[in-house]
Amino acid sequence: MIYSDKVMEHFSNPRNVGTLPDADGVGQVGNPVCGDMMTFYIKVKDDRLADVKFQTFGCGAAIAVSSMVSEMALGKTLDEAVKISNDSVAEELGGLPKNKMHCSNLGADALHKAIEDYRAKRAAGVRKGEAQVAHPAQKTDQGCPYCDGPIEGIEEYCKKCQVELEECAHCGELTNKNAEECTHCGARIA
Amino acid sequence: MKRIYFDHIAATPLHPEAFEAMLPFLKEKYGNAQSLHSLGQEASLAVEDARAAVAALVNADPAELVFSASGSEANNLAVKGLALARRDKGKHIVLSAIEHSSVLNAASSLDKLGFKTTLVPVDGTGLVDPAQVEKALTKETVLVSVMLANSEVGTIEPIAEIASICRARAVAIHTDAVAAVGSIPVDVRALNVDALSLAGDQFYGPKGSAALFVKKGTRLQPLVDGGIQEAGRRGGAENVPAIVGMGQAAEVARRLLPERAERLRLLRGRLLDDLPRRAAEVVVTGHRERRLPHQASFCIRFVEGEGMLLHLDMKGIAVSSGSACTSKSLKASHVLLAMGLDHATAQGSIVFSLIEGATAADIDYVLAEFPPIIERLRKMSPLYTEYLKERSS
Numbered sequence: 412m413i414y415s416d417k418v419m420e421h422f423s424n425p426r427n428v429g430t431l432p433d434a435d436g437v438g439q440v441g442n443p444v445c446g447d448m449m450t451f452y453i454k455v456k457d458d459r460l461a462d463v464k465f466q467t468f469g470c471g472a473a474i475a476v477s478s479m480v481s482e483m484a485l486g487k488t489l490d491e492a493v494k495i496s497n498d499s500v501a502e503e504l505g506g507l508p509k510n511k512m513h514c515s516n517l518g519a520d521a522l523h524k525a526i527e528d529y530r531a532k533r534a535a536g537v538r539k540g541e542a543q544v545a546h547p548a549q550k551t552d553q554g555c556p557y558c559d560g561p562i563e564g565i566e567e568y569c570k571k572c573q574v575e576l577e578e579c580a581h582c583g584e585l586t587n588k589n590a591e592e593c594t595h596c597g598a599r600i601a
Numbered sequence: 602m603k604r605i606y607f608d609h610i611a612a613t614p615l616h617p618e619a620f621e622a623m624l625p626f627l628k629e630k631y632g633n634a635q636s637l638h639s640l641g642q643e644a645s646l647a648v649e650d651a652r653a654a655v656a657a658l659v660n661a662d663p664a665e666l667v668f669s670a671s672g673s674e675a676n677n678l679a680v681k682g683l684a685l686a687r688r689d690k691g692k693h694i695v696l697s698a699i700e701h702s703s704v705l706n707a708a709s710s711l712d713k714l715g716f717k718t719t720l721v722p723v724d725g726t727g728l729v730d731p732a733q734v735e736k737a738l739t740k741e742t743v744l745v746s747v748m749l750a751n752s753e754v755g756t757i758e759p760i761a762e763i764a765s766i767c768r769a770r771a772v773a774i775h776t777d778a779v780a781a782v783g784s785i786p787v788d789v790r791a792l793n794v795d796a797l798s799l800a801g802d803q804f805y806g807p808k809g810s811a812a813l814f815v816k817k818g819t820r821l822q823p824l825v826d827g828g829i830q831e832a833g834r835r836g837g838a839e840n841v842p843a844i845v846g847m848g849q850a851a852e853v854a855r856r857l858l859p860e861r862a863e864r865l866r867l868l869r870g871r872l873l874d875d876l877p878r879r880a881a882e883v884v885v886t887g888h889r890e891r892r893l894p895h896q897a898s899f900c901i902r903f904v905e906g907e908g909m910l911l912h913l914d915m916k917g918i919a920v921s922s923g924s925a926c927t928s929k930s931l932k933a934s935h936v937l938l939a940m941g942l943d944h945a946t947a948q949g950s951i952v953f954s955l956i957e958g959a960t961a962a963d964i965d966y967v968l969a970e971f972p973p974i975i976e977r978l979r980k981m982s983p984l985y986t987e988y989l990k991e992r993s994s
Contacts, residue, residue, distance in 0.1 A: 422908075422911065425981060439983070443948055443984070446924060448983055448984065450983040465981075466981050466982060467981055468945075468948075468982045468985075469905050469907075470905055471907055471908060473905075
């Protein structure tokens with residue numbers, strides 16, 4: 412099996428699956444091009460995550476990551492929750508295959524987006540025009556997003572699978588230079 | 602737990618007759634087929650018997666077969682070997698858009714030598730239009746390569762028609778028949794091709810056994826320079842056990858092919874017909890009639906292939922998927938995209954390919970276990986939620 416027992420356990424019995432029709436914040440990452448999409452819904456009470464639900468279209472890793480993020484986030488204060496990183500989620504899951512680190516390990520990003528959404532809405536309501544600055548996505552220098560080949564720093568192409576790479580102007584992650592959309596965030600590449 | 606292996610396109614189990622035939626060549630009959638002593642001659646005779654058996658399966662002359670270590674190697678030898686031997690005449694290659702990566706990448710590796718490649722599109726069923734191949738030909742074209750059958754969507758291509766267009770223009774024609782040989786009748790004379798790739802592990806032979814048919818008198822530049830093995834077309838000591846195993850498997854295939862194909866066609870038909878009845882928004886991929894008899898492929902909308910594959914595996918069912926997540930390259934199947942499917946739909950790719958010994962009970966089991974898996978994954982899919990919302994509004 413390519414996945415750890417912990418990943419398979421979360422994949423088989425994912426926690427907190429669903430939507431929250433009256434969510435205080437919603438965050439979505441990914442797109443069908445790279446194969447993974449995650450939507451997180453949060454309810455906030457006294458600055459804490461009172462409820463977290465998610466829906467995920469994607470591989471085993473993506474489902475397990477979402478489940479783990481929801482479990483880690485539930486009950487935490489917003490400031491604690493934004494500290495959950497993609498790397499810490501992967502670690503908590505007993506590791507992920509290298510080639511899944513970029514595309515599937517987006518759960519923390521989706522959660523952060525939901526928190527951003529909540530804060531922006533509140534800021535708009537309470538102090539109009541002063542939306543909070545987005546929490547930057549953590550960068551993971553794990554390898555080529557197309558194969559599990561190693562990438563040292565910023566290279567123009569992956570030595571292993573020969574895909575031409577560049578940094579996405581939007582999210583800063585490595586993506587295929589010739590693709591129409593960024594593998595990581597789905598932004599259009601000019 | 603029940604164990605069902607429906608992943609023929611990845612590898613077939615070794616036929617017991619092939620296994621038995623190989624054993625002596627893994628033990629006491631270890632000679633090099635090029636040696637003059639009796640151990641060597643014993644190996645040489647076995648290799649030539651196997652060559653005759655494989656040739657008979659595709660109606661070739663035994664001398665027209667070059668053994669190789671994989672279907673990919675056979676495809677590489679065909680594309681590079683035929684193109685390079687004709688480079689003085691021109692440097693243009695025509696391929697279909699749904700070729701195996703070993704054909705596509707072999708052709709693109711010739712880019713640096715000045716070769717250009719044109720990809721001919723396919724229709725929504727994965728079918729190549731011979732007229733489109735003709736349109737793609739230029740004065741510079743030296744090689745056309747179109748697969749006989751696509752394993753991922755099952756579609757069988759009109760190779761004889763394409764070959765006669767190539768003949769009229771004196772362009773070499775190769776077909777990758779790895780997915781087809783052993784599963785449907787294949788006749789190199791009727792197809793009228795210059796070269797054809799086949800692999801033993803697609804008809805119950807061992808892994809590491811494959812061959813390229815090269816029509817007598819066809820110029821071919823070898824990839825592996827070495828000794829005089831394979832009439833100088835591929836250097837290196839022959840993999841005697843693998844070749845012997847493939848030979849035996851070819852003999853079995855020739856004997857059992859019609860019966861095997863008919864049995865699997867009936868079982869497979871139930872999957873194609875019944876799965877879309879048991880789950881909504883299931884797209885059958887590939888051509889309905891021009892189709893490999895053992896293959897049933899679908900795109901299950903709003904869910905991703907790997908999740909389905911893992912859940913099916915937990916139920917003891919082994920299958921393939923062309924989704925981005927299941928591939929190491931993390932790219933969705935180029936075959937499905939070439940057929941015009943959108944990315945989201947292509948991610949729901951799932952391929953059932955039946956093997957000998959499959960039963961009606963196996964099909965019942967799959968039809969019972971699979972729909973709840975789809976249901977379960979859709980419940981957690983944001984795309985499905987979106988779809989339900991749109992449908993109700």
